Amino acid sequence: MSKLKVMSAPSIRRLPSYLLVAREIQEEGQEYLSATYVANRLGFEPIQVRKDLAITGISGRPKKGYPVKELVATIEHFLRWDEEHRAIVVGAGNLGSALIGYSGFTTHGLRFVAAFDSNPAKAGQQIHGVPVLPMDELAGRVVDLKVSLALLTVPRDKAQDLTDRLVAAGITAIWNFTNCKVKAPDSVVVQNEDLSSGFAMLSVKRRLVEIG
Amino acid sequence: MSKLKVMSAPSIRRLPSYLLVAREIQEEGQEYLSATYVANRLGFEPIQVRKDLAITGISGRPKKGYPVKELVATIEHFLRWDEEHRAIVVGAGNLGSALIGYSGFTTHGLRFVAAFDSNPAKAGQQIHGVPVLPMDELAGRVVDLKVSLALLTVPRDKAQDLTDRLVAAGITAIWNFTNCKVKAPDSVVVQNEDLSSGFAMLSVKRRLVEIG
Incomplete structure (x- = not known):
């Protein structure tokens, strides 16, 4: 890919x-x-x-x-935003919660059906109405949740392992919010969202403005 | 700008x-x-x-x-990441909290010194060690906090009003995470971080893969 x-x-x-x-x-x-x-x-x-x-x-x-x-x-x-895109969020921390609650996505056909988290205390809770499930149920639930898209918002050192598990479970598109460049088969679409890129642009623009 | x-x-x-x-x-x-x-x-x-x-x-x-x-x-x-960039986060919701806690930023010289929120219940709390201050103190605190950079993570309909207040208070760089395109003077750097752009790319890539 x-x-x-x-x-x-x-x-x-x-x-x-x-x-x-x-x-x-x-x-x-x-x-x-x-x-x-x-x-x-x-x-x-x-x-x-x-x-x-x-x-x-x-x-x-x-x-x-x-x-x-x-x-x-x-x-x-x-953009295929006139279709429904069922998605799961893997990692229900602050960023995962922010993405689930991001109002702009609903008009893009994005529909969050579940979040997964490795913290057992979070399982059973809801984030903006979306249920949080235990991470060890990930592999078994992808098919019955009818999802092909996953948003990855776990810590960097868990990114590759979870990518492998998502691919094995049948996920075909990963929107990767970790700053780890994950490897996946060519048949799987990976979109990297690196917040550092925006900060790089901001820094360069600031220098240009200061130079005049 | x-x-x-x-x-x-x-x-x-x-x-x-x-x-x-x-x-x-x-x-x-x-x-x-x-x-x-x-x-x-x-x-x-x-x-x-x-x-x-x-x-x-x-x-x-x-x-x-x-x-x-x-x-x-x-x-x-x-990238000027060998300098310290003191920053405030305006809007201490899930996204603001996620950005304050994003470990990648500390190695880029980004140092969060305060967050501001309009919810009085949040004032006095800390997010990853960063104090949350009341939004109405924004104008008065920018100078003594010695910040020139603000991350904007408020709801879309508050984005322009807060941009105006940040500019009036002396902020010269705004990293805008709302999907509202804010207007600011040419001397102020605005970096728009629109999460929808990433989803647009992901959607187009998925179609390309499906076509083969």
Whole structure:
């Protein structure tokens, strides 16, 4: 999986922001949305917005812009956010709890059906309505919970072992929030979410601003 | 600030991973580290690793690779992770608590000196040793806490108001974990950390794998 090249990754990463703006405009009852408006709202160039949106297959109409309803539906369909994605959270600590409670995810079709934790005291509790199950039930529950996606929020030194167990249990997509680069078969999608990357960008931007 | 273009942003985002590998190799007592080794460990191409590392100014030695000690110091210095960055967390919910407890940050010079929360019941408590202060003390405390960086982990509808208050109080860098695109003066660095972007990438990768 690590070798899979995703073309236009930065464009894909920007789509959720466009979707957010489009949904707001849709709620306001407007029919069309221009690339210039989106660009001004988000601080991008209009040409960038047009290029990014083109990867979804939508095209704007001259002088009018994008039909808002179609734009929302097209981005959602491109990202498969118009389907339900049943997911488990492995590691029910602060980060796991924060992700389960993150309100943005519900509009992306993400549905948390269970969390797993190695602390027996947590088993039986609920986090935002999602039941916490004992970690040793992980392998046995993936099939009956009908999940293929797992969010990994365990300590770094447990990351690879749990990845192996998730893969063996039939999980085909892992969203990895540990800063350990886990290994998985090519048939399993691993998305690494390294918070250090954001801090690296922030640090470099600060230096650029200070230099002027 | 939104108009500031950071060249080679993807390269900068990968530097923390290289630093992690270099530190491990340094702990093992090895003197040199090759781009090929780093590439294999992280699933990149060696040419990519060399290009990325070149932005820090370091160059490898033929047949030997990069001197590990120098590599670690060079990346840390490039990212300013060899300095102390005093920071506050605004919003002491699950995500704020998770970020304060995230062990990776301590090695990046990030030092949390206080958290702020609008819930009076949280004031006076500690999160991983960091005191929680009442939100209405925010403006008055930024100077005496000697902080210029704030992590924003409040609900979306509070994001712009708190950004304005942080800027007025003298904060010059905001790491924004809400999915609201906040507006700030050009002199203030805003780094948006949108978890939806990662989920967009994951969704597209899954489709690519299923197509084959």
